[in-house]
Amino acid sequence: MLSDIQETLLQSLEAFQSTQLVKNKYENILEHLDSGVMLFDSEGVLTFINVQMARLLEVSRKSLTGCTLLQILRHPQLSRFKKKKILRIYRETIFHCKKYHELTDESGRQWLLTVTYGDQMDGDYLFSVKDVSDFKQIEQTAYRNDKLAMLGKISASIAHEIRNPLTAIRGFIQLLRPHLIKLGKDEYARIILMEIDRANDIIYEFLNSSKPSAPQTTVIPVSSLLKEVVLLTESEALMKGCQVLLHDDILPLHISVDVKQIKQVILNMVKNAMDAFDLLTGENGGLIEIRAHRDNKNVHICISDNGKGMDHNTLSHLFDPFFTTKESGTGLGLSVSYRIIKNHKGYIAVNSTVGKGTEFVISLPIVEIV
Missing domain, CATH: 3.30.565.10 (Histidine kinase-like ATPase, C-terminal domain)
Structure with a gap:
């Protein structure tokens, strides 16, 4: 009988140790993620915060663990800028059920904050923050390239549509020039032709600037x-x-x-x-x-x-x-x-x-x- 109890206790201890090892393993993974992670329980108390999140907030983990949101907002080490951001996220999450928040920090880097809650979290709220500055830069570069390509197409179309009537006007002025010379108005023809050429040069420069030619290296x-x-x-x-x-x-x-x-x-x-x-x-x-x-x-x-x-x-x-x-x-x-x-x-x-x-x-x- 005693040996059965001892065997049961030993199995329970081994199971507990195994569970603890798994828990420690996953906590260790969370600790060293490049994303910031923090977990609030159903009572609004911060039960877990990893190293990256504490580094982003510039506050020690020890002083934050066990705090409510109100206590965090009153934390003396937390900057005014970060307090305003946290308050905004809280309002948008609670009152507008928003789960994704895009943030820009004091140095201009961009972050994506994701909030996970609901039945799968048993009343807990999980916040994760990831630096998306590089992704945003790639996105902006792609967007800029699209705009430049569109600008080149529009410029080519405009240049073509304007050059056609200018060519016709130039041709008719040259036909009229002998008559203007007889009337002593040759200066008018010269000025008109000069201004048409200037307009063509402006169009060429705009077209070239919006879509630079292949480099002659x-x-x-x-x-x-x-x-x-x-x-x-x-x-x-x-x-x-x-x-x-x-x-x-x-x-x-x-x-x-x-x-x-x-x-x-x-x-x-x-x-x-x-x-x-x-x-x-x-x-x-x-x-x-x-x-x-x-x-x-x-x-x-x-x-x-x-x-x-x-x-x-x-x-x-x-x-x-x-x-x-x-x-x-x-x-x-x-x-x-x-x-x-x-x-x-x-x-x-x-x-x-x-x-x-x-x-x-x-x-x-x-x-x-x-």
């Missing part, structure tokens, strides 16, 4: 390209009270590019930097720095300024066609630059802080000269 040293850009912008910088500084400690680096197109891109970014100094005053003025360095595969051309910088919303739309923050801007400059660099198998990165300045980094494949 030449291998050139990066230093000579950047020196030429500085020479072209020095006078305008002087008039605007700013300085363009080229760091001439550039190692011999070579790239295979369409010189005209890449020059257009760099000039556009330097001029944008000049525009960023409109609100700057004082003795220091504006400073635009240009430098280049390399890694194993690419040359990185950096154009930085100490201007007014850009907020997250502006940065997220920066390369969208027709998006501009300037009163007289067309919103095509950076979208065209993006397309040109993409056609060269490169990419553009931007870092900006409001009140501190902006840095554009153009990355292009390096050419090794033997």
Whole structure:
């Protein structure tokens, strides 16, 4: 009899230990997920929070476990920004039964928060947070490419429809020109023809800018390209009270590019930097720095300024066609630059802080000269 009891107890102990091992295993998995996880019971008490979630909240796990939502909102270590976000999520979850929430943190990174509750959770609420910034960037790039492709098609259609009547008008003016010469009005014909040609040039430039032609590449040293850009912008910088500084400690680096197109891109970014100094005053003025360095595969051309910088919303739309923050801007400059660099198998990165300045980094494949 006693041995039966001992055997039963031993089996129960082994079962408990096995269950505990499984529990510890799954808790260990949850602890080391790259997603943040937290669990509230049916009474609204936080019963579990993993390392990643505590790191996101910037509060120790020990001080949060066992707290109610109200206690968490009153936590002295939790920032005001995060308290507002938690309160908003609570309201949208409870009052609007919303299960998916998109958030942007103080540094501009984007997160997707998922809430799981219902019968399968026995009254508990499970919150999981995942960093989706990279996915959003891919999504924005695809959306931007679609817009650029559509812009190219629309531009080609508009150019065709406008050029046809302009060609007809030009032809009739040339037919009428002998009669205008007899009347002493040859100047009128000359002006009309000149303006028609100017309109054609504008259409061509718009068409070319919205859909850049395939690059005609030449291998050139990066230093000579950047020196030429500085020479072209020095006078305008002087008039605007700013300085363009080229760091001439550039190692011999070579790239295979369409010189005209890449020059257009760099000039556009330097001029944008000049525009960023409109609100700057004082003795220091504006400073635009240009430098280049390399890694194993690419040359990185950096154009930085100490201007007014850009907020997250502006940065997220920066390369969208027709998006501009300037009163007289067309919103095509950076979208065209993006397309040109993409056609060269490169990419553009931007870092900006409001009140501190902006840095554009153009990355292009390096050419090794033997």
